[in-house]
Amino acid sequence: MQRIPLLAGNWKMFTTLAEAVDLARAIADHPLPADRQVMLAPSAPALHAVAEVLRDTDIALAAQNVCWEDKGAFTGEISPLMLKEAGATMAIVGHSERRQIFAETDELVNKRLTGALQAGITPILCIGETLTEREAGSTMTTLENQLRQGLAHVNLIRGDELVVAYEPVWAIGTGKTASAAQAQEAHGFCRSVLADIFDKAIAQQIRILYGGSVNPANVDELMAEADVDGALVGGAALKAETFLPIINFKTQ
Numbered sequence: 001m002q003r004i005p006l007l008a009g010n011w012k013m014f015t016t017l018a019e020a021v022d023l024a025r026a027i028a029d030h031p032l033p034a035d036r037q038v039m040l041a042p043s044a045p046a047l048h049a050v051a052e053v054l055r056d057t058d059i060a061l062a063a064q065n066v067c068w069e070d071k072g073a074f075t076g077e078i079s080p081l082m083l084k085e086a087g088a089t090m091a092i093v094g095h096s097e098r099r100q101i102f103a104e105t106d107e108l109v110n111k112r113l114t115g116a117l118q119a120g121i122t123p124i125l126c127i128g129e130t131l132t133e134r135e136a137g138s139t140m141t142t143l144e145n146q147l148r149q150g151l152a153h154v155n156l157i158r159g160d161e162l163v164v165a166y167e168p169v170w171a172i173g174t175g176k177t178a179s180a181a182q183a184q185e186a187h188g189f190c191r192s193v194l195a196d197i198f199d200k201a202i203a204q205q206i207r208i209l210y211g212g213s214v215n216p217a218n219v220d221e222l223m224a225e226a227d228v229d230g231a232l233v234g235g236a237a238l239k240a241e242t243f244l245p246i247i248n249f250k251t252q
């Protein structure tokens with residue numbers, strides 16, 4: 001099975017409701033290449049309105065986080081069923097901002113991911129090393145631990161039920177991008193760990209996105225790498241003029 005490139009915009013805690021609708025419209029109004037998939041992750045209060053804009057398009061809608069329970073006393077959380085009702089089919093889990101600012105552990109990320117899968121929401125599991133870990137030479141150990149713990153007790157029937165995003169923490173919002181070779185090294189390693197966790201065929205189907213200061217100038221080079229199957233884009237996804245060229249990256 002061929003891995004369809006996924007260009008995903010993570011809008012984080014940006015955009016008013018009106019701005020979210022306008023941005024979604026500006027993206028949806030452009031003809032999108034048929035050989036790739038686009039996903040938008042607005043803040044939770046904008047999900048429903050953005051879903052209306054994306055109705056009758058092929059653009060997927062994602063939440064930026066997800067709880068594991070369908071309902072209950074979980075103040076501040078949003079259940080997978082609520083997200084589905086709002087129109088989301090995918091959910092980011094374990095973003096480094098959740099891990100660093102909100103102290104989310106691999107165990108919690110695993111619960112969120114499992115809850116999403118059970119509800120039929122495709123999780124995008126974010127992993128990535130800090131600068132200290134990279135400088136200490138422990139990048140691959142960090143990635144392997146985050147994958148094994150984040151995916152503990154997870155069974156997949158098909159690899160397209162899951163997306164992984166490699167996002168080196170030092171490259172997020174900093175303007176510093178991993179080189180294409182650094183990205184490929186990490187992605188290739190992640191795929192070998194996924195093959196060990198699941199099996200080789202499933203690992204070949206799982207899309208591994210790169211995230212961290214992706215922009216129109218570096219996307220072509222990153223996407224040319226064999227194991228880079230898409231991009232999770234923050235800053236450059238907040239404007240149509242920078243996100244559209246990323247969606248329209250050139251294949252070599």
Ligand code: PGA
Nearest residue numbers: 172173212213233234235
């Ligand atoms: P950035 O964010 O593109 O602004 O570096 C990426 C992300 O956090 O997903």
